[in-house]
Amino acid sequence: MIITPPLKPVPSVDFSSIIPRTDIKYLAECDESESVREVKELYADYLSVNPNLFSLNIPNCMANLNWLPDALTRSMQGITAVLLSLKLNPVIRYRAGSQAAQLLAKMIYEQITKDSTLFDFRSNMDGSAPPLLLVLDRRDDPVTPLLHQWTYQAMVHELLQIKNNRVDLSDRANVPKDFKELVLSGDQDEFYGNNMYANYGEIGSTIKALMEEFQRKANDQKKVESIADMKNFIESYPQFKKMSGTVQKHLCVIGELSGLSNKRNLFELSELEQEIACKAEHSAQLQRIKKLIADERVTIDDALKLVALYALRYERHANCDTSSLLQIIKTRGGRPQIVPALIEYAGNHVRQGDLFNMVRITDAVKLTRNLIKGLKGVENVFTQHTPLLKETLEDIFKGRELDPVFPAINSELVPFRRPPQEVVVFIIGGATYEEALAVHQLNNSGYKIILGGTTIHNSQSFINEVLSATNGIQFKHTKSMIKYCSTDNI
Incomplete structure (x- = not known):
């Protein structure tokens, strides 16, 4: 060259x-x-999605349940760039039992050691605890990516997909030409930045208020009767036009979300998803699942998610009946092999601790639905599920012992018993917007947390990751489902 x-x-x-x-x-x-x-x-080798969230845009990072070499190197480079841009030289901890997390943590430590002069930030000269890099494995929490979401950003990603802060609506009917591709970025869109974590009902109320304000200003623009009025109109026109575009854009998005939610019966489905994730009521839930997944109005993908959640929750239940549910999926022409693949990827034999016993249920006041008066057709859905990540972070900031669950690679920095003031979390196998919301809530309480992942998942991209990661391996933990497994895994 x-x-x-x-x-x-x-x-x-x-x-x-x-x-x-x-x-x-x-x-x-x-x-x-x-x-x-x-x-x-x-040092900008990553995608900054939100102020507290980054992605490395690696859709599939494993094959045969081991790191893809390029994905491993890319993850090390991306995380190193994040640490350098934040000027952090952290204690590095990883999830015990995860070879993928241990290998990545070790590579990051070796890179920091190799370029030690770049990481000489002396950030804890005042005696404070050093920052923490926590490397986690998606396989510890397969539930969070499967649940339907009801906050604005997460809901858009689940139903419409956000890719590099863009939403592609080119295949949607009745979408105006100017809105076939939308940019959703808090830096460029104040409304989105202020409401990305708002729930569905709140978004409906807020967009209604914004529309009423726009209509009032539009009426004011019609009253141009003097030179002063004309001058005011010219000065305010750019802001007026921008507001018009914001209203139209978000009405377009809300309209799509509303239509899909009603068409796919997502209120009822999501309520059952939450109950499976948060409550052990096997018999009643099994009957409801059978009824819903046999209903042709329920999409096969939504039906599969219910079966997947059931299989994870009741994998070791004496009366577990996953096979009969998979038969219904097969009869409907679905892909039953997804469920045994998920169990091999993140079943009881993989997960550290008891995922379902650690899930909290919020106040009864926040149970599932609360209709907002004055806004026809929009419901405010409060979820019961709390991501495992939130509980982990709360334990860290409470100063609880992290060994041996999260052993440290660079043990020379560990003697500090005080909790870290800054934490960077990286999830191998992808983070979710529900976890980003949990981090946002903790940051609002005074903590400093940055969340990242190999990618940002919705339920379908997570399922694709699972299939990719388990492709070609021999299934050892799903013998009862063998007739539903892919022939590549038998």
């Missing part, structure tokens, strides 16, 4: 992460005309 001379000298070549000296040397050798004046490392 030879760098041909540009018309003007290149001020700098910018890289988004640490560049090995060998690469810089190679670049210099290729720059025969000495066109490049400077090389910079900017």
Whole structure:
């Protein structure tokens, strides 16, 4: 490779992460005309989704239940860039029992040791505990990605899919031409930034109030009777036009969410999902599941999620009847092999601790639905489920002992008994917007937490990750479902 001379000298070549000296040397050798004046490392090798959330855009990180080599390297580089951009040299802990988490934690530690001068931030000179990098495994909590979501950002991702802060509505009927692709970014859209964590009912109320304000301002614009009125109109027109676009955009999104929620009967389905996740009522839940998944109005994907949650919850129940549910799925033309794959990926034999006993139920006041008066057709759904991550983080900030559940790689930094003031969490196998909401709530209580993952999952992308991760392995823990397994796994 030879760098041909540009018309003007290149001020700098910018890289988004640490560049090995060998690469810089190679670049210099290729720059025969000495066109490049400077090389910079900017440490931005990740996608910043929200102020407290980042993604590495790796949709599938495993094969045969082991790291894909490129995904492992990419994850190490991305997390290192996050730590450098935040100027953190953390204690590194990982989930005990997860080889994937241990391997990634070890690679990050080796990279920090190798480039120790870059990480010499002296952030705990005042005696405070060093920051913490916590490497977790999605296989410890397969429930959270399967649940339907009712906060704005999470709901949009579940039903419409957010990719790089964009929503593609090009295949949706009755969507205006200008709104076939929408940007949903809190940095560019104040309404979205203020309401991404609001629940469905609150969003409906807020968009109604915004629309009423827009209508009032639109009426004011019609009253242009003097030179002063004209001047005010010209000055306020850009803001008025921006407000018009915001109202139209979010009405478009809300309309799609409302239509899909009603068409797919998501209120009833979600209520049952929450009950399976939070309550052990086997017999009653089994009958409701059988009734719903046999209903042709329920999509096969929604039916599969119910069966998957049931299989996870009651895997070791004496009367577990997953096979009969899978037969209904098979009869409907679905993919029953998803459920045994999920059990192999994140069944009882994999998970550390008891996932379902750790799930809290919120106040009875917040049970499932609370109709907001004055807003026809929009319900405010309060979920009962709390992600495992939230409980883990609360334990950390309470100063509870982390060993041996979360052993440290760099033990020389561990003697601090006070809880860390800053925590970066990385989830191998993908984070979710429900977990981002939990982090947002904790940060509002005064903590400093950043959440990241190999990707940001909705239920379908998570299922695809599970199928990819288990492809080709021999299933050892789902013998009772063998006739529903893929032939590649038998």
